[in-house]
Amino acid sequence: MGSITLKQVTKSFGDVNVIKPLDLEIKDGEFIVFVGPSGCGKSTLLRMIAGLEDTSSGNIEIDGNDATKTPPAKRGLAMVFQSYALYPHMSVRNNIAFPLKRAKVAPAEIEAKIASAAKILNLGDYLDRKPGQLSGGQRQRVAIGRAIVRQPSAFLFDEPLSNLDASLRVNMRLEISELHKSLATTMIYVTHDQVEAMTMADRIAVFNGGVIEQVGTPMELYRNPVNRFVAGFIGSPKMNFIDVKPVDGDPTRSIGVRPEHLKVTQEQGLWTGKVGVIEHLGSETFLHVHVDGVGTLTIKDDGECPLQYGDQVNLTASQNKIMHFDKEGVTLASLSWGDNAVVAQ
Amino acid sequence: MATTQSRTLARIMLFPSVILLLAWMIVPLCMTLYFSFLDYNLLIPGNNDFVGFLNYEFFLTDPAFIESFFNTLWLVGGVLLITICGGIGLAILLDQAIWGRNYVRIMVLAPFFVMPTVSALVWKNMFMNPVNGLFAHFANWLGFAPVDFFAQIPLLSIIIIVSWQWLPFAALILLTAIQSLDREQLEAADLDGAGPFSKFYYIVLPHLSRAITAVILIETIFLLSIFAEILVTTSGGPGYASTNITYLIYTQSLLQFDVGGGSAGGIVAVIIANIVAIFLMRLIGKNLED
Amino acid sequence: MANKNSNKSKIIYTLLAWTISGMIFFPILWTLITSFKTEAEAISASPSLFMFDWTLVNYSDVLNRSPYFDHFWNSVVISVGSSLLGLLIAIPAAWSMAFVQNKRTKNLLMWMLSTKMLPPVGVLIPIYLLFRDFSLLDTKLGLVIVMTLINLPIMVWMLYTYFKEIPHEILEASRMDGAGIVEEIFHVLLPIALPGIASTLLLNVILAWNEAFWTLILTAANAAPLTAFIASYSSPEGLFYAKLSAASAMAIVPILILGWFSQKQLVRGLSFGAVK
Numbered sequence: 001m002g003s004i005t006l007k008q009v010t011k012s013f014g015d016v017n018v019i020k021p022l023d024l025e026i027k028d029g030e031f032i033v034f035v036g037p038s039g040c041g042k043s044t045l046l047r048m049i050a051g052l053e054d055t056s057s058g059n060i061e062i063d064g065n066d067a068t069k070t071p072p073a074k075r076g077l078a079m080v081f082q083s084y085a086l087y088p089h090m091s092v093r094n095n096i097a098f099p100l101k102r103a104k105v106a107p108a109e110i111e112a113k114i115a116s117a118a119k120i121l122n123l124g125d126y127l128d129r130k131p132g133q134l135s136g137g138q139r140q141r142v143a144i145g146r147a148i149v150r151q152p153s154a155f156l157f158d159e160p161l162s163n164l165d166a167s168l169r170v171n172m173r174l175e176i177s178e179l180h181k182s183l184a185t186t187m188i189y190v191t192h193d194q195v196e197a198m199t200m201a202d203r204i205a206v207f208n209g210g211v212i213e214q215v216g217t218p219m220e221l222y223r224n225p226v227n228r229f230v231a232g233f234i235g236s237p238k239m240n241f242i243d244v245k246p247v248d249g250d251p252t253r254s255i256g257v258r259p260e261h262l263k264v265t266q267e268q269g270l271w272t273g274k275v276g277v278i279e280h281l282g283s284e285t286f287l288h289v290h291v292d293g294v295g296t297l298t299i300k301d302d303g304e305c306p307l308q309y310g311d312q313v314n315l316t317a318s319q320n321k322i323m324h325f326d327k328e329g330v331t332l333a334s335l336s337w338g339d340n341a342v343v344a345q
Numbered sequence: 346m347a348t349t350q351s352r353t354l355a356r357i358m359l360f361p362s363v364i365l366l367l368a369w370m371i372v373p374l375c376m377t378l379y380f381s382f383l384d385y386n387l388l389i390p391g392n393n394d395f396v397g398f399l400n401y402e403f404f405l406t407d408p409a410f411i412e413s414f415f416n417t418l419w420l421v422g423g424v425l426l427i428t429i430c431g432g433i434g435l436a437i438l439l440d441q442a443i444w445g446r447n448y449v450r451i452m453v454l455a456p457f458f459v460m461p462t463v464s465a466l467v468w469k470n471m472f473m474n475p476v477n478g479l480f481a482h483f484a485n486w487l488g489f490a491p492v493d494f495f496a497q498i499p500l501l502s503i504i505i506i507v508s509w510q511w512l513p514f515a516a517l518i519l520l521t522a523i524q525s526l527d528r529e530q531l532e533a534a535d536l537d538g539a540g541p542f543s544k545f546y547y548i549v550l551p552h553l554s555r556a557i558t559a560v561i562l563i564e565t566i567f568l569l570s571i572f573a574e575i576l577v578t579t580s581g582g583p584g585y586a587s588t589n590i591t592y593l594i595y596t597q598s599l600l601q602f603d604v605g606g607g608s609a610g611g612i613v614a615v616i617i618a619n620i621v622a623i624f625l626m627r628l629i630g631k632n633l634e635d
Numbered sequence: 636m637a638n639k640n641s642n643k644s645k646i647i648y649t650l651l652a653w654t655i656s657g658m659i660f661f662p663i664l665w666t667l668i669t670s671f672k673t674e675a676e677a678i679s680a681s682p683s684l685f686m687f688d689w690t691l692v693n694y695s696d697v698l699n700r701s702p703y704f705d706h707f708w709n710s711v712v713i714s715v716g717s718s719l720l721g722l723l724i725a726i727p728a729a730w731s732m733a734f735v736q737n738k739r740t741k742n743l744l745m746w747m748l749s750t751k752m753l754p755p756v757g758v759l760i761p762i763y764l765l766f767r768d769f770s771l772l773d774t775k776l777g778l779v780i781v782m783t784l785i786n787l788p789i790m791v792w793m794l795y796t797y798f799k800e801i802p803h804e805i806l807e808a809s810r811m812d813g814a815g816i817v818e819e820i821f822h823v824l825l826p827i828a829l830p831g832i833a834s835t836l837l838l839n840v841i842l843a844w845n846e847a848f849w850t851l852i853l854t855a856a857n858a859a860p861l862t863a864f865i866a867s868y869s870s871p872e873g874l875f876y877a878k879l880s881a882a883s884a885m886a887i888v889p890i891l892i893l894g895w896f897s898q899k900q901l902v903r904g905l906s907f908g909a910v911k
Contacts, residue, residue: 052807054348071350073813085808089826098822099812146812354816355735358727362747362791365724369784370750373758373765380760435655442641443649451895452660458894459663460845462865463883467666469869471876477678479665512659517901570754573847573862577869594756599763599852608760615757622752626745 001063002153002186003028009058011044018044020210031180034190035197036207046190050156051075078147079156084139086131092142093127099150117145137168154186194234206230228329231256240297252324259300261321269316275307380608387602400609409585416500417589421568423504432515440523457513461573468506469578499579499587506574515560522556562625569618590614670880677876693881710860712775714843717782718836721790729794751788755848773855782843790835797831837897844890861886
């Protein structure tokens with residue numbers, strides 16, 4: 001079991017409120033990702049759930065029991081740290097055995113659990129090495145191994161992939177997702193990388209300035225972001241934002257179009273601009289088009305793109321892919337907007 | 346990481362150190378301060394009357410204090426001058442590519458590990474003795490009259506001994522500092538056409554300034570309290586020619602049993618040391634921030 | 636051009652460095668050599684560096700005619716005892732300051748260091764009188780207490796700098812893994828910090844071994860360590876150069892060897908972190 005409920009949880013350091021009153025329900029077996037820019041409070045909240053930080057007010061319930069004041073060792077949670085936090089003086093075997101020894105598990109059982117963890121994580125050949133002799137990816141596996149042998153009610157991951165290089169990160173991402181499918185244990189995963197969030201999460205909680213802006217499945221957030229912040233944070237390349245002149249009766253102050261929803265057309269479109277830098281990625285092409293009075297728009301186009309630097313192009317997007325935001329940046333219901341004149345220059 | 350629990354624990358674990366140091370520093374210091382206002386001599390049992398600042402007046406106007414104050418200044422200043430200049434030279438030399446650098450380092454460092462009583466006695470007897478010392482033999486061989494070090498130049502002799510003890514410290518700290526100098530800076534200076542002297546003056550010396558300040562302050566703290574070297578060589582003599590403040594207070598307190606006078610002297614010494622300490626603490630405090 | 640030139644300068648620098656370091660080391664070398672001479676050769680007007688009859692008689696004389704071993708033992712007990720006791724008090728304090736920092740941590744650390752800067756004469760009389768009243772004068776226990784206290788700030792400081800380098804996350808991981816504070820310190824912190832703890836111990840043994848204010852003032856015959864024993868040679872006995880040399884050699888050689896092992900840590904400990 002591993003359901004975690006946060007009720008009006010806050011955290012303040014002196015006068016600074018790092019977490020503003022916050023409610024969140026994490027279901028048993030769920031993979032939830034906390035994502036947001038650095039300093040948004042996501043790591044702090046994770047550490048509060050772990051018990052490594054005090055909760056200033058509110059309650060944290062684990063499996064229905066109030067655990068707000070429970071010390072970390074007694075919460076039944078396991079954590080994988082950004083730096084892996086392996087014990088440098090212990091072999092891989094002893095690193096994995098450490099939590100079991102603390103829990104006074106019988107030696108025979110410890111051996112069995114280490115063996116099964118080593119099998120799951122392909123660590124068999126490294127059990128007698130010290131962490132210093134392992135590569136980043138191997139260390140990461142040991143850290144995960146140390147976490148799974150305890151059979152915790154939930155796993156906490158604190159930016160576990162940020163110290164790995166790009167290709168390894170993709171592999172580990174898959175392995176962690178695979179692990180979640182096979183263990184079906186609750187996982188809370190903190191990252192600043194929206195790609196990790198989108199690819200791994202059952203649900204994503206987008207953090208900003210100590211509050212959760214939106215919680216939902218990856219596609220919900222992609223399709224229906226509640227505000228400009230979420231719209232800009234989810235999706236890569238980032239959504240294009242264009243400020244518009246206020247028109248009577250229309251609360252729209254800015255609109256947003258995702259790069260993949262912008263099309264280069266022959267006929268007159270919504271905007272006309274000059275092609276700037278072209279980034280060829282092979283399977284796709286990112287065009288940066290300078291539009292007078294609007295700024296630079298990013299377009300995601302096919303891999304084979306014949307355009308050249310300096311070409312004049314027309315851009316368009318279907319109306320149902322254009323999002324409207326009011327002056328607070330809140331997304332407006334997408335039915336009631338006015339005529340195209342607002343959108344075009 | 347900071348939960349209420351760990352904070353409470355931290356306080357408990359700090360407690361013994363804080364209490365012990367508090368007891369070690371505050372209690373005796375207050376007693377010294379208290380004694381310094383009393384007419385208190387262990388040899389003259391009496392009422393230990395309160396005499397106000399009389400002890401201070403006697404101590405500060407005593408010609409012995411004036412002489413030992415200047416001796417202290419000479420001692421500290423002389424040793425600092427020798428060890429800093431010598432230390433910079435040695436540090437630069439040891440920083441060069443040389444054969445057997447580790448052995449050289451070990452030899453340079455060795456005097457620091459010699460206990461003060463040994464180094465003072467070895468120098469006093471085997472080197473500076475006017476009859477049998479090596480220096481006397483050497484002077485005779487050259488045809489000069491040997492110098493009677495501790496009779497003719499007692500303070501300078503002690504400065505030489507103490508400098509020998511502290512030169513390794515200065516050299517080691519400065520060498521460590523020099524080695525942290527970014528080599529690319531020197532290479533850039535080479536490209537800019539800087540000669541060895543301008544490189545030393547504009548790059549090495551500014552880089553060392555912090556380490557030099559540290560050496561000056563730390564040595565000063567220790568040098569103000571030089572004691573054993575004086576005790577086993579000159580016993581402060583002839584007259585007060587090689588008495589420093591520490592030794593003067595020792596003679597007053599434990600040889601003349603003048604608790605009041607010695608305490609007043611102790612407080613004066615604390616004030617002098619504090620002036621140095623404040624600068625040192627600033628330097629260390631700055632360092633704590635980076 | 637570089638090769639020829641740099642080889643030439645390497646030779647010059649090497650010669651210069653060996654000459655100067657040889658001069659600095661000479662008094663120690665001379666003491667060691669003299670300790671193997673007869674008293675007559677030791678004061679000879681044409682002293683010889685190696686060409687003399689080597690003898691061990693001075694060592695046997697020092698060992699037989701004076702309670703050398705008692706003093707040696709006193710030095711060991713006082714320096715090692717005070718360093719171990721100091722570690723016991725300093726490790727928890729350093730843990731607190733390195734891992735549970737707050738606004739006051741820095742001030743506390745500075746205050747601890749400031750006690751090290753208190754000149755001993757400032758507390759000479761009270762300590763002497765207190766020791767007299769508690770019958771601690773001329774006892775090893777008394778000196779162990781004093782040495783522990785005067786070196787405690789350095790110990791806390793050194794351990795603090797070593798502990799600071801251990802990532803917090805490792806200690807937090809152990810907490811997540813179910814370790815209590817005692818297990819955290821014994822199974823995780825101490826093994827990781829062992830090299831730092833060892834060099835802290837070593838440096839403090841050296842400092843206590845060579846301390847020559849309190850050891851001279853607070854001891855007489857019973858508890859006198861080697862510093863005080865050697866000081867007794869300042870009387871006419873000191874004119875027996877060979878014996879003085881033998882006694883000195885025995886007092887400094889053990890610590891010279893320890894010192895060479897700890898030279899790197901020395902900088903850290905003695906500059907209070909001002910030089911890294």
